[in-house]
Amino acid sequence: MQVRTTVVVDVGDVPVALSTGDTALAAILQQRFHRFLSPSAAPAFHFDISVIPEDDEDGDRDEDLQVRSEGGLWHLRRGDFRAEWNPDTRRGWIHQRLSPYAADSVLRIVHTLLLSRERGFLLHASSVVRNGRAFLFTGPSGAGKTTIARLAPSDAVVLTDEISYVRRVGGRYMAYGTPFAGELSDAGEPVSAPVAALFGLAWAPDPVREPLAEGAAVQILMRNILFFAADPALSGHLLDTACDFAGAVPAFRLAFAPDARVWSTIQ
């Protein structure tokens, strides 16, 4: 009899159960998501995961990500995994290589699809909570997202240094910690706070903070939001959310050098 292990990963108050009969993968998942495990939470969605044998050479390991919807069923595939997800039955499966990245990617995609209908998004951004307020720092790779999070004062809490989770709750936007980290970074803390400001990052010798017009803020958001589905309706929802966020949250261009002084311009 196969023993199955289920880990419940709670990101943004949406618990997702990942079940597998592969003990090595179960250990990898528990390690990968250790700060976000919520064993007592009732899962909103459930994925069964099987592992592709290492000697199985079928398929192109370098295949790019594809996400498509057919008959209400989402099909996801990349070189290291194939997956299906039915939002109506709240169940899905993942067939993946033995690594933490496939399940991590499926979780990101599922959250982007869920958030697109709930006034929310995943954003290429670090996010830091200080004095009960969350600050988002966005920009392309190399813009300084991780650097500014590492420069945060000791009383700050890093929600993520790579992928921020944002959703409108009631009348305000909340930022949540995420486990979504790159190979060289660490997971964030599983806490949340209302978003106080968005910063588009750039480099400069001395810290400079300039307000961004609403249109510029929408552009920065749209260039950095993670979204994988070629779906006009969901794209429209996402654009609506970016416009709503830009009207509700102050946005700034923040130029800085790797120096803790930058935090004096943030509060």
Next chain:
Amino acid sequence: MSDVFFTKADRLAARKVAGEVVILRADDSSLYVLNPVAAAVWEAADGRTPLDAVVRDVICRDYDVDPETALRDASEFLVALAAQGILRTSDQPLPPADPAPDGARA
């Protein structure tokens, strides 16, 4: 360039923000931002109104520009957006884009 008809392509989401139009192409998430003059042309893209009428009745009415320059600029704009697959052009009236999906407007 006259009697050019133009309409918005399908599978786009567009919103007007502070006078500019932000367009998101669903198939590849490409983002386009139109300044207010270009946005006025975009908003007039109904497939039935020729470009010279849009220039005369919208652009020259709302902006301080001579008709010849405005038509030349608008023609270049149309060619550029058509090359990107954002607008469709024809020398005959065009049917409008597929009904906008839920939320896709502007």
